[in-house]
Amino acid sequence: MRFLAKIIFSKILGWTLHGAIDPSIKKCVIIVVPHTSSYDFIMGLLIRSLLRLRINYLGKKELFTWPIGYYFRWTGGAPLDRTPGQNKVESIAKLFDQHKTFRLALSPEGTRKKVDQWKTGFYYIATMAQVPIIPIALDYGKKEVRIGGVFQPTGSIENDLPILEKHFMGAVGYIPEYSWTKDA
Numbered sequence: 001m002r003f004l005a006k007i008i009f010s011k012i013l014g015w016t017l018h019g020a021i022d023p024s025i026k027k028c029v030i031i032v033v034p035h036t037s038s039y040d041f042i043m044g045l046l047i048r049s050l051l052r053l054r055i056n057y058l059g060k061k062e063l064f065t066w067p068i069g070y071y072f073r074w075t076g077g078a079p080l081d082r083t084p085g086q087n088k089v090e091s092i093a094k095l096f097d098q099h100k101t102f103r104l105a106l107s108p109e110g111t112r113k114k115v116d117q118w119k120t121g122f123y124y125i126a127t128m129a130q131v132p133i134i135p136i137a138l139d140y141g142k143k144e145v146r147i148g149g150v151f152q153p154t155g156s157i158e159n160d161l162p163i164l165e166k167h168f169m170g171a172v173g174y175i176p177e178y179s180w181t182k183d184a
Contacts, residue, residue, distance in 0.1 A: 001049055002049050002050065002052060005045075005046045005049035005050055006050060008046060009046045009047075009050060013143070014143050015143045015144060015145065016143065016144045016145070017047065017050055017051075017144070017145045017147070018144060018145065018146050018147065019145075019146060019147030019148065020051065020147060021051055021053055021103070021134055021147060022150070023052070023053060025103070025132065025134075025150065026100065026101040026102070026103075027096050027099075027101070027102050027103065027129065027131045028103050028104070028126075028131050028132050028133065028134050028150070029104050029106060029122050029125055029126040029129075029131055029132075029133050029134070030055060030103055030104065030105040030106070030133075030134045030135075030136055031105075031106055031107070031108050031122050031133060031134070031135050031136070031164065032044065032105055032106070032107055032136045032137075032138060033107065033108060033109065033118075033135070033136075033137060033138070033168040033171060033180050034109065034137075034138065034168070034171055034172070034173035034178065034179045034180045035107035035109050035111075035112055035138075035173070036112050036113075036173030036174050036175040036176075036178035036179060037112055037173065037174035037175055037178075038112070039174050040107075040112075040138060040173075040174065041057075043138060043145075044057070044105060045075060047136075047145055048076070053103060054076055054101055054103065055076055055103045055104075055105050056076040056077070056078055056099075056102055056103060056104050056105065057075075057076055057077055057078070057104070057105050057106075058077070058078055058079075058080040058092065058104070058106070059072055059077045059078070059079060059080065060079070060080060060082055061079035061080060061081050061082070063077070063079070064077065064079040078095060078104075080092070088121065089121050089124045089125055089128060090128065092104070092121075092125050093124075093125050093128035093129040096129040096131060097129075104125070105136075106121075106122045106125075108120075108122050109180055112175075112178065113178055114177065114178045114179075114180075115180065118161070118165075118180075120157060120161075123153060123157050123160065123161070126153050127153045127155060132150045132151055132152050132153075133150075133151045133152075133153060133164065134147065134148060134149075134150055134151070135147075135148035135151065135164055135167040135168065136148070137167055137168045137171040138171065138173070138174075139170070139171040139172055140172050140173055140174050140176070141170075141171075141172030141176070142172070146167070146171070148167040151163065151164060165182055168180060169181075169182065
């Protein structure tokens with residue numbers, strides 16, 4: 001599977017991968033920016049195959065019914081109950097306690113459309129679960145994936161967010177006009 005992913009990623013699509021995730025990091029929140037298209041999901045599957053790591057993601061619980069639910073679980077999906085009135089950050093953070101290995105990929109943008117600022121749930125999930133954050137930039141303009149260093153949240157989102165945001169400066173999304181920029 002990795003061989004096929006490498007051919008598709010590098011030879012057919014012409015992408016390069018810069019950086020890696022230490023496999024000894026069994027639990028973390030991976031933030032992926034920019035997220036402008038459903039195509040990002042396919043890129044994510046290729047990237048995790050190249051990295052030889054199980055990387056999880058969240059999906060609405062309705063996606064996890066038979067028969068398609070098997071596919072989503074097989075690819076690392078975890079169902080999320082989006083019923084209003086719940087503390088989603090807390091329930092997602094608890095997922096880390098339920099698994100020996102849980103690397104959760106999230107988009108801080110929270111949508112595939114253009115946003116002015118990130119949603120901060122990823123930060124509070126990482127803080128509550130006491131896991132590091134790893135930034136990954138998907139730059140369709142340069143056809144490169146940039147994996148940043150491990151970042152341990154300090155609990156001061158005002159100080160930490162600008163540090164994380166720097167990793168994504170200049171990254172162009174699949175739909176360029178939806179790309180995240182600090183001055184959006």
